[in-house]
Amino acid sequence: MLTKKENLMETIKGGNPDRFVNQYEFMDIIMEVPIDPFCEPGKEMKTSWGVTFRWPEGQLGQFPVHDEEHKVLKDITEWKKYVKVPVIKTADEDWAAAVAHAKAIDRKEQFVTVFYNPGIFEMTHHLMGIDDALIAYSEEPEAMHELIDCLTEFELAFAKEIVNRVHPEAIFHHDDWGTQRSSFMSPAMFDEFILPAYEQIYGYYKDHGVELIVHHCDSYAANLVPSMIKMGIDIWQGVMTTNNTPELIKKYGKQITFMGDIDSGVVDFPGWNKEIIAREVERACRNCGKLYFIPCLTQGLNLSSFPGVYEAVSEAIDKINKEGLR
Secondary structure, eight states, X not given: OOOHHHHHHHHHTTSOOSSOOOTTXXXXXXXXXXXXXXXXXXXXXXXXXXXXXXXXXXXXXXXXXXXXXXXXXXXXXXXXXXXXXXXXXXXXXXXXXXXXXXXXSOTXXXXXXXXXXXXXXXXXXHHHOHHHHHHHHHHOHHXXXXXXXXXXXXXXXXXXXXXXXXXXXXXXXXXXXXXXXXXXXXXXXXXHHTHHHHHHHHHHXXXXXXXXXXXEOXXXXXXXHHHHHHHTOSEEEEEOGGGOHHHHHHHHTTTOEXXXXXXXHHHSSTTOOHHHHHHHHHHHHHHHOSTTEEEEESSSSSOOSSTTHHHHHHHXXXXXXXXXXX
């Protein structure tokens, strides 16, 4: 029987996996690197960039606040006036927990994986709001390029600390690029603004010993897959059924692997049950096959919004691996 790591590599290389990869099993994700934490349910927090987040009671997650009082970047043409780049923590004690976690991982069984969030596109709209950001991409491209260069330089500096201290084998990086039905940008605009930043960031990781780039984007982004390949993404995590995953596998499978096709919105809700989950897991596995595909919730971490859902999905995948598809 292949190890989790070996089975993953057979899957993404088009080899002979002996089972479906089960969600996030191949990654041991290090969450302890000193980046801004997530907001807690029912709370409000301010990030090191000055962005205020709220997680309202009864909602599924946090989101930045963009009224006039809280918006950080009020004029893209004067971004240097408003955007204050935080100082990266470099003290050994700030990285001690992440380093200890990395040392405890069995590198033969799982990839030592560092979590990073938010990505370049999300940072632009966290600072100014999604409406202002999309308008700025169109109407103030020079200023937006300058801002993105600044964000890229910061992330490259942080990547240097990650590589030198944690020595990861994989990076799990977040950046959502669309809604369920469409990308926020055309491929041409995406390639002008976002692709160059990630070519630098993911290129740096690949040049410094990182074997896998796993990118989370739980939205429609099928039209951006060629750009994902160019920037060095190995696994697109979060691929929703609206992307037509089987068709993407046929077209691009030898270049990139698709992780998802079990929409969290369909199975992860208050009234969930194991019958719904079994149906969706079997559909995804049957339609997509073992090669270049990892059945997984589209959720951006190895968890679920409602207790028990993630574990039930894993159990359903295990059952298929033991008994086969019906």
